[in-house]
Amino acid sequence: MPRVLLARLLQSAAVLLAVSFAVYGLIGLMPGDPIDLMLSADPRLSSADVARLKALQGLDRPLLDRYLSWLGNALSGDFGYSRLYARPVVEVLPAALANTAQLMAAALCLSLLIGLPLGILAATRPGSPRAAAIHLFALAGISIPPFWLALLLILLFAVLLGVLPAGGTGIGDGGGLAFLVLPVTALTLAGLGGHVRYMRASMREALRQDYVRTARAKGLSEPRVVFGHALRNALLPVATIVGLEFGTLFSGALVTETVFAWPGMGRLIYDAVMGNDYNLALVALLLATATTLAGNVLADLAYLALDRRIRFGEGGR
C-alpha cells in the first residue's frame, strides 16, 4: 500500500509539473501581455522601445529560463500579484476554493445518492416500464447542455415562479441556503445521468456472474442477492469512474459558477483568463489541477481498500 501511494503521488507530481510548464507557455501566447498594455498606454513607443521594455521585464529570456524562475518563486511561496483583484494571488484563492468545494461536494453527494439507487433499480428489473423510464431520464441527463439546463432552472424558478434567486451568493443580504439551491441542482443534474448509466451497466454485469446464480439457486431472496452479493462487486468500477470524475466535476462547476455568478474557482479561472490576469490564471489552474489529482489519488486508495476487503472476504467464506 505505501509503495502504491508513493508511485501515485510521484506520478501526480509529474503531471502537475508538466501541466504547469504547458500552461506557463500557453499563457505567454495569450493576447494582452504586460507589453501590449504598455503599448496601448503609450502608442508612440517604437519597436526599439518595445524590445528594451521586454528586456527590462526579462521577457526576452528563453521560455524555460523564465519558467524556472517562476517555479523557484512559486516553490518559495511567492505566487505573484493578481492584477484583477489588486491583491496577492494567495489571498484571493482560499475563498474561491471554499466556495467551489461547497458546491462540488453537495452536488457529488446528491448525484451519487440519487443516481446509484436509480441505476440499481433499472438493472434489477430490465425491460420493465420503470427501467425504461429511468433509462430515458439518464439519457436526457447526459444529453442536456449543462448551461442550458442552468438557464432553464433560472427561467423556471427565478423568472416565472420567482421563488429562488437567479445567481450570486447573497452575502451582502445575509447570504443563505436559497442561493445554493439552483447551482447545486444544476451541477447535480449534470452528473446524475452518467451515474445512473454506470451503476446500471455495472450492476447488470454483476448480476450475470456465476456467484449470483449460485446465490439465487441457494434460495436467497432477490434483495439479498442484489445487496448482499452483487452490490459490492458492482460498485468497484463505479468507484473508479467517480474517482476519475473530479476533472469533469470541475469543468461542470466552471459552467455552473459562470451562469450563477457563484464566486468559485471555475468562475475565477474564467475571469482571470478573460481579464488577462496571468498570475492568477496560472496559479488557479494549477490549484484546480492539483485538487483534481488529489481526488484521483484518494479514489485510487479507496478502490484498493475496497478491492482488498472483497478479496479477503471471499477467501474467508
Added chain:
Amino acid sequence: MTGRRVPGSAVAGGGLLAALAAAALLAPLFEAALGLDGETVDLFNRFAAPSAAHPLGTDELGRDLLARLLRGGRVSLAVGLAAALAAAGIGTAVGLVAGMRGGWVDALLMRLTDGVVALPLLPLLIVLAAVDPAKLGLPAAWAGQPWLELGRIVALVALVGWTTVARLVRAQALALRDREFVIAARALGVGPLGVARRHVLPNLLAPVIVATTLSVGNVILLESVLSFLGLGIQPPTPSWGNMLTNAQELVWRSPALALWPGGLIFVTVIAANLLGDGLQDRLDPRARGTRALKARAGQ
C-alpha cells in the same frame, strides 16, 4: 454479426439526426423560399413575436430567429462531425500503436490517456482557446478568418475527445494481436504496418464507428459550452452555442431566444446518443452499456 434488428430507438435517433442535417444543409433553400435571412439587422423589430414574416420571431438585433437557427445548425453539426472524426482518428492511431507495440510504448501512451482523462479539461481548454494566433507566428491575414475559428474549435475539442476511442481500440488490438490470422500474417512476413492496416484495422471498424457515434453527442456539447463562454465560434457566425451567450441576460425579456438553440442542441445530442446506444446493442447485445463503462474505467 447476426441478423438482429437495430432497436427502434436507434432508428428514431438516426432519422432525427438525418432530418436535422438535411434541414441545416438545405438552409439556403429554406431561406430563399421563405424570404428570410439571418444577417439583416432590424433594430425597429427587436424581440418580435412569431409572425408570417418571421415564423419564430426575431432576436435582440431584430434578426430572424429561424434563419439563424438553421445557419447555426450548419456550423454546430459540421463542427461536431469534424471534431468527432478527428478525435476518432487520433484515438485510433494512439490505441493501435499502444495495442500493437505493447511494452513501454503501451505503458507511456496509456499513462498519457489516463493523465488527459483525469485533468480538469474545460479550465485548460479555456486557456488554449484564449491563445492569440498571431503570437503563434501565424500570418496576420489569417486572424479572424471564419475557417481559422472553425479549425481551432475542431482541434480543441478533438484534443480532449480522443481518449475513449484510444482505450477501446487498444483493448481490441490487444485481443486481436494473438489471434491466429494475425499470427499467420506475421509468419508470412507481413510487416507491422501491413498487419495493422490489412488485418487489425478492418476488425476495429465496427467498434470505432460505435464509439465515434457516441462521442458526436459529447463533442457537440463541448463545442456549445465553449461557444457559450465566448471561446468557440465567434459572432457574427451563428452557432447554437454562441446564440445562447446573450440569452442569459435576455431570458427575462424573451425566453424563446434561450429555449430554441438549447433545445436543438439537446435534441441533436439525444439523437446521437440513441443511435450510438442502438448500434452498440446490435454490435454486442450482451455488453449493453458496459463497453463505455470499461473504456472509462480503463479495464
